[in-house]
Amino acid sequence: MADPRSPGDRPTEADAEHRAGFVALLGAPNAGKSTLLNCLLGEKLAIVTAKPQTTRSRILGICRREGAELLLLDTPGLHDSEKLLNTTLNDAVEEVISGCDVALLLVDRRDGWGEIQERLFAALAEAGKPCFVVGTKADLKRKPGVEWPPLRAAEAELVLDVSAQTGEGVETLVQQVVERLPVSPPLYPDDVLTDRPLRFLAGELVREAAMECLGQELPYQTAVEVTAFDESRPELTTIRANLLVARDSQKRIAVGRGGEMVRRIGSRARPGIEALVGGKVHLELFVKVDPKWLKSRKRLEGLGYG
Numbered sequence: 001m002a003d004p005r006s007p008g009d010r011p012t013e014a015d016a017e018h019r020a021g022f023v024a025l026l027g028a029p030n031a032g033k034s035t036l037l038n039c040l041l042g043e044k045l046a047i048v049t050a051k052p053q054t055t056r057s058r059i060l061g062i063c064r065r066e067g068a069e070l071l072l073l074d075t076p077g078l079h080d081s082e083k084l085l086n087t088t089l090n091d092a093v094e095e096v097i098s099g100c101d102v103a104l105l106l107v108d109r110r111d112g113w114g115e116i117q118e119r120l121f122a123a124l125a126e127a128g129k130p131c132f133v134v135g136t137k138a139d140l141k142r143k144p145g146v147e148w149p150p151l152r153a154a155e156a157e158l159v160l161d162v163s164a165q166t167g168e169g170v171e172t173l174v175q176q177v178v179e180r181l182p183v184s185p186p187l188y189p190d191d192v193l194t195d196r197p198l199r200f201l202a203g204e205l206v207r208e209a210a211m212e213c214l215g216q217e218l219p220y221q222t223a224v225e226v227t228a229f230d231e232s233r234p235e236l237t238t239i240r241a242n243l244l245v246a247r248d249s250q251k252r253i254a255v256g257r258g259g260e261m262v263r264r265i266g267s268r269a270r271p272g273i274e275a276l277v278g279g280k281v282h283l284e285l286f287v288k289v290d291p292k293w294l295k296s297r298k299r300l301e302g303l304g305y306g
Helices: 033-041 084-099 115-127 151-155 170-180 198-213 248-255 257-277 297-302
Strands: 019-027 059-065 068-074 102-108 131-136 158-161 223-233 236-245 280-289
Touching (some): 033 068, 033 131, 033 170, 059 170, 102 115, 158 170, 198 236, 236 248, 236 257
């Protein structure tokens, strides 16, 4: 995780009260990290689906408030698995923990505290990071018997409930985070929202559409590789992308009868991509069998995962 701060940086008189720093969004799969990120930014940056493990990479979103710049780091949900993809994603979580200034441990209030939250809480304590326990989905009823807030949360610097859907508690959370950030001038220009290129974000929107259109298991065996991103024509952006699957049988499902499924995925992704680039998009989407994408760390990194 690249830190734009230089060890020699010192705030000027004009920046004496300005604060800026990295804020980690951590939690189990489907804890609401990406939804909260989008809520704080006021626009969609991270893809969101009802399926767990949608997020596959560290995504930086820059949230600005008067006198403050929060560098929000959305992370993959931590989970137990020895598969290469999952260990790669867990490594990304560990990197964010080591580099953040403040950590938000997001917990779905309906499910409560469990082993994953305990592991993250312990890792943050060991790293000496200020930790807020944030109960998400405050607009939804908790399951019977779920203890909230958990006893362990009493050791956190702050416990707060929020709802990214209604906005409950969100600005209070921001204010509390800002108070813990280091004094620093802004670290990014005002017109920068993220450090991710448009082609990566476009690929994520295609993957979001694939996860929504395909069945329960196949989405976890798919990836998206953007092979061309042509903005040379002001009135039309042309994008070519491969939807990667591991086996021929998966390709038949992803293509669908007469190409129906791949067309549906492309049609579902296109409006979001057009909103992202601010204009019309011609999207050419192909399904490609690549049995190695799940087995090569270099390939995963090339796809932007981890």
